Structures are given as structure tokens and as C-alpha cells.
Amino acid sequence: MPLAHPSHTLSSEAAAEMLRAADAAAPHEACGLLLGVGLHVQTVLQTANVADDPARHFEIAPASLIAAHRAARAGGPQIIGYFHSHPNGLARPSATDRASAAGDGRVWAIVARGRITLWKDAPSGFEPLSYDTVEG
Known part of the structure; x- marks a missing residue:
């Protein structure tokens, strides 16, 4: 019998922070870093969106990334991945996201309309990830 892929976990605090960040940044995209250990996103670090067009793109402030x-x-805590919001879109990678992806295996969380989805930035493209929301 094949082993199931382990599910990522997302702390309820991290989920709430991403939803708050997305609401506060609208109509611009919120963005930041997913921090934790292994497959567990323990916390998020919201960063400035320094993109030239923050209503349609995100770019994490380099100083925040270096500090993390x-x-x-x-x-x-380790940098597990990144989060950003799609204020007028869907909770899945956009064409812009696919074009800017590094294929480095990190997790991308996308927030849209009160929903959070997780994606693995795989060399072959984004792969959806299952996750459970947990305390802590």
C-alpha cells in the first residue's frame, strides 16, 4: 500500500494573520514569509510589498527576506515559503505567479476571498498541497 503524502500544517494564528494582512492591504496584494519547521507553518511575517504595481503583483521587501x-x-524559524493575496482573484497561482516562480520547492500560500490555499513551487510548476489548520 503506498504511503500518503504527509499533510502540511498551518497554525490557526498564521492563517488568521494572512487573512488579516490580505484584508488590510486590499486593493493591493499583501505578502510575506511563511516561517516554521518541516511541514508546519508556525507563523507568518508580513512584509512590505515593494512591487511597482502592488495592485497586481507582489515583491517581498529584500531587507525583510535577508533578515529572515x-x-x-x-x-x-526556517523560511518554509511565501504568502501573498489575490484581492480580485482566485486562491490559485496566476500566470504572473507561474512566470516568477523559482521552482525551488518552497510553499506558496495564496489568499483570496477569505480562502487560503497552499502550493508547492516545484520545478515542473505549482502543485496543490493539502494542509490542516492546527493550534500553535
Whole structure:
């Protein structure tokens, strides 16, 4: 019998923070980092969206990304992936998302209309991920 893929987990606090960030940023896209350990997103770090057109694109502030990498190397939570919102769209990768993806295996969380979906940025393209929302 094949083993099931392990499900990612998302803390209820991280989910609530992404939903708040998306609401607060609208009509622009919110964005930030998913932090945690292994398959568990423990927290999110909302960052400035420094894209030229933040209503249609997102770009995580480089200083925030560098600081998070430094904190991870010093023993802090690891960067599991990224989140952003689609204020006028669907909770799935857009053509722009696919064009800017690195294929590095990180998780992308997309927030749209009160819904959060998780995607693996695989070399072959985005793959949907299942997840459970948990306390802590």
C-alpha cells in the first residue's frame, strides 16, 4: 500500500494573520514569509510589498527576506515559503505567479476571498498541497 503524502500544517494564528494582512492591504496584494519547521507553518511575517504595481503583483521587501534568512541561520524559524493575496482573484497561482516562480520547492500560500490555499513551487510548476489548520 503506498504511503500518503504527509499533510502540511498551518497554525490557526498564521492563517488568521494572512487573512488579516490580505484584508488590510486590499486593493493591493499583501505578502510575506511563511516561517516554521518541516511541514508546519508556525507563523507568518508580513512584509512590505515593494512591487511597482502592488495592485497586481507582489515583491517581498529584500531587507525583510535577508533578515529572515539571518534569523534562521542563527537558530530561528526556517523560511518554509511565501504568502501573498489575490484581492480580485482566485486562491490559485496566476500566470504572473507561474512566470516568477523559482521552482525551488518552497510553499506558496495564496489568499483570496477569505480562502487560503497552499502550493508547492516545484520545478515542473505549482502543485496543490493539502494542509490542516492546527493550534500553535
